[in-house]
Amino acid sequence: MRVMVKIKRFNPGRDREPYWAEYEVDVEPVDRVLDALEYVKWHLDGTLAFRRSCAHGICGSDAMLINGRNRLACKVLVKELGARITVEPLRGFPVIKDLVVDMEGFFAKYRAIKPYLIHDEPPPETEWRQSPEERARFDDTTKCILCAACTTSCPSFWANGAYIGPAAIVNAHRFIFDSRDRGAAERLAVLNTGLGVWRCRTIFNCVEACPRGIDVTRAIAEVKRALLFSSL
Amino acid sequence: MYVGRERPTGGFEVFAWFFMRISGVVLILLVLGHLAIMHVLNTVDEIDFEFVAARWGSPFWRTYDLVMLWLAWLHGLNGLRMVIDDYVHRKGWRAVTLTALALVGFVLLAMGTQIILTFEAPTSRVTAGLP
Structure with a gap:
């Protein structure tokens, strides 16, 4: 399944303002959004920053704004969202880099x-x-x-x-x-x-x-x- | 260190929260009764000065209207206070908006209360000096 992942990226050392980056990824429908993010980081752009630890919905590291709602990237499946996925950092916290926020x-x-x-x-x-x-x-x-x-x-x-x-x-x-x-x-x-x-x-x-x-x-x-x- | 803590507000915020709940429930009953009398059972064609004067001849309806005025007004003012609390952050503007709210709130509440308490029902429109 080909999915377009749109990620709000920001590197305070380099960028004046956050910008949207789009990546086309190949995932299974039963893959999680976290798998799509890892695909981007491992195969397309290693500079993408996000937090994740247990990847099974227990540690609470990968909460982010996915298609306009706060969810854990490791708990939502690609098939629940369709072919376009938008990912932003949590709102209201200072952004350290990309999806990593200051908690x-x-x-x-x-x-x-x-x-x-x-x-x-x-x-x-x-x-x-x-x-x-x-x-x-x-x-x-x-x-x-x-x-x-x-x-x-x-x-x-x-x-x-x-x-x-x-x-x-x-x-x-x-x-x-x-x-x-x-x-x-x-x-x-x-x-x-x-x-x-x-x-x-x-x-x-x-x-x-x-x-x-x-x-x-x-x-x-x-x-x-x-x-x-x-x-x- | 967590620096967001305000000095404890004592019992006021507790009271304000409780007041909003109680006044909300009481207002639903009072306002439904008011709407039924003024807009359903009687139409605007029948309601005139004499109708209101006759109604306020009874202490029951004066008390009804007085309670409704106070609860609705204070409920609304407290709601506005929360809106200001949420969206007006600068100290000076907070002082200005909250003072204005308190002043306007007090003056209008006093005027409404005075009318309900001191209104004297004349026997006819003529004695009331109305056409």
């Missing part, structure tokens, strides 16, 4: 919500106990792979890059609703600002973008409700 700010926001178990009581002799129901409470948000597809699909984030973003809120949710954790108040304080959860306008782009099927807007709403009930 420092993204991870700084992730660290800001304290993404680790906070517990000051003495540890039990065996392990922290948790019932299946208590575990189910935050199961959805444990699925996050930090690919940034949600945050970079969010118009609130595009409008204001200082917004903490859906990915950080999802990861705060994962601990706030964990029965073993005692740090909910600290995390809620971080999120209770005009640049925290209250910047979310329930646009739902994040839900559409998440390659892991996380109900992101619901998680954000649950954090908002937790803030409401903790301040009543």
Whole structure:
């Protein structure tokens, strides 16, 4: 199957502005977009830069804008897109080169919500106990792979890059609703600002973008409700 | 380091969010009732000064309209505040637009409230000084 892959390329050391480059590649219909990108890099133009690690939808390295939607290049098949494929870097992050974006700010926001178990009581002799129901409470948000597809699909984030973003809120949710954790108040304080959860306008782009099927807007709403009930 | 954090807004943003939800639900009921009375059950041909005066003779409809005015106005103002928050980034412009919004919002809300609270229903259009 011959496919035309159009890639938004940019090398800050050389180019004044990003430009579109087109490559004709030979792929199987069941190949992934990542295979098409690798074909370009290995056979047509070795200067093309993109991130990928596990290539199986778990590491979250290859999120990019594919045919206008944020997806993982390793999770979308060529046959789902047809003969023309457009690939752009994630929106709202500075471009380092081609499809590689600067995610420092993204991870700084992730660290800001304290993404680790906070517990000051003495540890039990065996392990922290948790019932299946208590575990189910935050199961959805444990699925996050930090690919940034949600945050970079969010118009609130595009409008204001200082917004903490859906990915950080999802990861705060994962601990706030964990029965073993005692740090909910600290995390809620971080999120209770005009640049925290209250910047979310329930646009739902994040839900559409998440390659892991996380109900992101619901998680954000649950954090908002937790803030409401903790301040009543 | 993450530098995007604003100082905590205390309870205001929580309250504003909750207010939007509650006022939205109440407004759906109030506005549907208002539309039914003013545009479905009565047509614009029947509605005139006396109709409104007679309606405002009852404390129930005054309260109804007052609640609708306050909820709709504050709901809309808070929506505009969010639009400004999203799209006006420069400090000076933020101060100008938010102050203008607060001023216009307060003046118009006060005017509407004053009319609903102090309106006195005259017995006829003539005593009201109308043709």
